[in-house]
Amino acid sequence: MTDTTFGRYGGQYVPETLMGALGDLDEAYRRIRRDPAFEKRLSFLLHEYAGRETPLTYCANLSRDLSCRVYLKREDLLHGGAHKLNNTLGQGLLAQFMGKKRLIAETGAGQHGVATAIAGAVLNLPVEVYMGETDTRRQQLNVFRMQLMGARVVTVRQGTRTLKDAVNEAMRDWVANVRETHYLLGSCVGPYPFPGIVRDFQAVIGEETKRQIVQREGSLPAAVVACVGGGSNAIGMFSAFTGDPGVALVGAEAGGAGLATGQHGASLCAGSPGVFQGALSYLLQDGDGQVCETHSVAAGLDYPSVGPEHAMLRDAGRVRYEAVTDREALDAFRYLSRMEGIIPALESAHAVACARREAEKLDAGDILVINLSGRGDKDVADVAAMQGGLG
Numbered sequence: 001m002t003d004t005t006f007g008r009y010g011g012q013y014v015p016e017t018l019m020g021a022l023g024d025l026d027e028a029y030r031r032i033r034r035d036p037a038f039e040k041r042l043s044f045l046l047h048e049y050a051g052r053e054t055p056l057t058y059c060a061n062l063s064r065d066l067s068c069r070v071y072l073k074r075e076d077l078l079h080g081g082a083h084k085l086n087n088t089l090g091q092g093l094l095a096q097f098m099g100k101k102r103l104i105a106e107t108g109a110g111q112h113g114v115a116t117a118i119a120g121a122v123l124n125l126p127v128e129v130y131m132g133e134t135d136t137r138r139q140q141l142n143v144f145r146m147q148l149m150g151a152r153v154v155t156v157r158q159g160t161r162t163l164k165d166a167v168n169e170a171m172r173d174w175v176a177n178v179r180e181t182h183y184l185l186g187s188c189v190g191p192y193p194f195p196g197i198v199r200d201f202q203a204v205i206g207e208e209t210k211r212q213i214v215q216r217e218g219s220l221p222a223a224v225v226a227c228v229g230g231g232s233n234a235i236g237m238f239s240a241f242t243g244d245p246g247v248a249l250v251g252a253e254a255g256g257a258g259l260a261t262g263q264h265g266a267s268l269c270a271g272s273p274g275v276f277q278g279a280l281s282y283l284l285q286d287g288d289g290q291v292c293e294t295h296s297v298a299a300g301l302d303y304p305s306v307g308p309e310h311a312m313l314r315d316a317g318r319v320r321y322e323a324v325t326d327r328e329a330l331d332a333f334r335y336l337s338r339m340e341g342i343i344p345a346l347e348s349a350h351a352v353a354c355a356r357r358e359a360e361k362l363d364a365g366d367i368l369v370i371n372l373s374g375r376g377d378k379d380v381a382d383v384a385a386m387q388g389g390l391g
C-alpha cells in the first residue's frame with residue numbers, strides 16, 4: 001500500500017467520494033513526471049515564460065551590516081512576483097497531460113488565484129477561483145487581475161465568507177466535476193498526494209540555490225532561512241539541504257501581534273496536531289478543536305495550519321521554526337528596502353527578520369541564504385497606510 005504520510009502527519013482525511021480522484025492523481029503524477037515530453041514542456045515554461053533560473057544575489061550591504069556572507073534567492077523576480085508560479089505551472093501542465101479540461105482553485109488574499117489565472121491563460125485552460133466575499137472586497141485588485149487574465153472569480157457567501165468557506169466550495173465543485181477538473185492546491189498542504197507534488201514543483205528553488213552557491217563560494221551555506229505560511233517556498237528551498245547536516249534550516253512563521261496575544265499564524269510554534277483541509281498537521285485550534293482565527297500583517301502567511309512535511313521536520317528537529325511578529329516583519333520590510341533597494345513581500349520580510357537574528361550566531365566567513373519568496377509592490381500601499389498616510 002502507498003504510504004500517504006510524513007511520519008504520523010499527512011494522510012487523506014477526505015470524504016470517500018474523493019478517494020478515487022486522489023488515487024488517480026497519484027497514479028498520473030508518478031507516470032507523467034517521468035514523461036520526457038512533460039519535462040521538456042515544463043522546463044520551457046519555467047525558463048522562457050516564467051524567467052528561471054532566478055538569481056542568487058550576493059548582498060554586500062547586508063553582509064557588512066550582519067557580519068556574515070548574505071545571499072538572497074530571488075523568487076521575487078519570477079513572473080507574477082513570487083514563487084507561486086512554479087507550482088501553478090507545474091500542476092496546470094500536469095492537469096493538461098491528464099486530459100483535464102478545467103482548473104479550479106481557492107484563494108484567500110488572491111495571490112494563489114492570480115498565479116492560477118496566469119497558468120490557465122498560458123496553458124489555455126479555463127480557470128474558476130473560489131474566494132470568500134469578504135476577501136473579494138478586501139482584495140479587489142487581485143480579483144480584477146484574475147479577471148483580466150480570463151479567470152472566473154466565484155464569490156462564496158457561506159459561513160465567514162473567507163478562505164475556509166472557499167476551500168469547502170472548491171472541494172464541493174471538485175467532487176461534482178472530478179472527471180474534467182483539476183483542483184490546483186496552492187501550497188504543500190491538503191491530502192496526499194498534494195503536499196509531495198507541490199514540494200516537487202517548488203524544489204527547483206533549492207536545487208538552483210545549491211548549484212549557485214557551490215559555484216560561487218565552493219561551499220554550502222551555514223544557514224538557510226525561509227518564511228512559512230502553508231510552507232511551499234520553504235519546503236522547496238529546504239528539500240535540497242535536509243541531507244546536509246551542516247546546514248541549519250530555519251522557518252519563519254507569522255507571529256502576528258505576538259504569540260502571547262493569540263493573534264498570529266504560527267501553527268508550528270504554537271499549534272498542536274489536528275486535521276485541516278484533508279491532512280493531519282500542526283493546527284491552531286482551541287480547546288474544543290475549533291480552528292482559530294489567524295492573524296498576520298502578511299496575507300500569505302495567514303493560514304491556520306501548515307504542510308505535513310514541516311510537521312515531521314519539526315518533530316525530527318531537522319528544521320527550527322521561529323515566530324516573527326508583525327512589527328519585526330515591518331522593520332525588516334524597511335530594512336531590506338533601504339539596505340539593498342529591494343522591497344520584499346511582507347511574507348518574505350518575515351524571513352529577513354528571522355535571518356537578522358540568525359546572523360548573530362554566525363561567523364564572518366559563514367554563508368547565510370534568505371529565500372526571498374516574493375516582491376513587495378503588492379504591500380506598499382498597505383504599509384504606507386499603516387504608518388499613517390503616504391506623506
Ligand SMILES: *Cc1c(COP(=O)(O)O)cnc(C)c1O
Binds near residue numbers: 082111228348375
Ligand atoms: C503565498 C506566499 C507565501 C506563503 O506561502 P508558502 O506556501 O508558505 O510559501 C510566502 N511568500 C509569498 C511572497 C507568497 O505569495
